[in-house]
Amino acid sequence: MTNGSSIDSKSEANDSIGANSGRTGNQRVCRDTGREQGLIGKYDIWLCRQSFREMARDMGFRKYD
Secondary structure, eight states, X not given: OHHHHHHHHHHHHHHHHOSHHHHTSOOXXXXXXXXXXXXXXXXXXXXXXXXXXXXXXXXXXXOOO
């Protein structure tokens, strides 16, 4: 009985990790579009580069020459 309960707890732990973690190891997606590629994660922004270009000025970023 002890072995069966430890197997069940391991399978439950694996389910809580997420579906993307097994395939690519990337658990982050863009907050705006849901894309996985081209993410900007610095300062916990987590936006894809296209969304960041659209929202950067509203977030307080400025473009310098």
